[in-house]
Amino acid sequence: MKRFIYLNNLFDVYQDLLTQKQQLYFKEYYFNNLSYGEISEKYGISRNAIFRQLKIIENKLENYEEKLKLLDKKQRINDIIEIVMDKKIKDVLLNLF
Numbered sequence: 001m002k003r004f005i006y007l008n009n010l011f012d013v014y015q016d017l018l019t020q021k022q023q024l025y026f027k028e029y030y031f032n033n034l035s036y037g038e039i040s041e042k043y044g045i046s047r048n049a050i051f052r053q054l055k056i057i058e059n060k061l062e063n064y065e066e067k068l069k070l071l072d073k074k075q076r077i078n079d080i081i082e083i084v085m086d087k088k089i090k091d092v093l094l095n096l097f
Contacts, residue, residue: 010061013071022057029054
């Protein structure tokens, strides 16, 4: 379950760096809860191709985070926002992402 949430958070940050098909397959599997078989039927490609594409997407998302660390920075900013009392500072921090 942790990995599922982690990948969804990575997707939120880096989805624009994926192709349209990669975004589509990710959404079908992770958001719409479709199986490899259901996705393969829907788009006329093999289950194995869907499996491989999802592994490629997961690796790309993790690689982006490893290099850019945007999700980590976003989470640290959110942690800071939780303890900041000044509304103006909170608003500035919230607008960073």
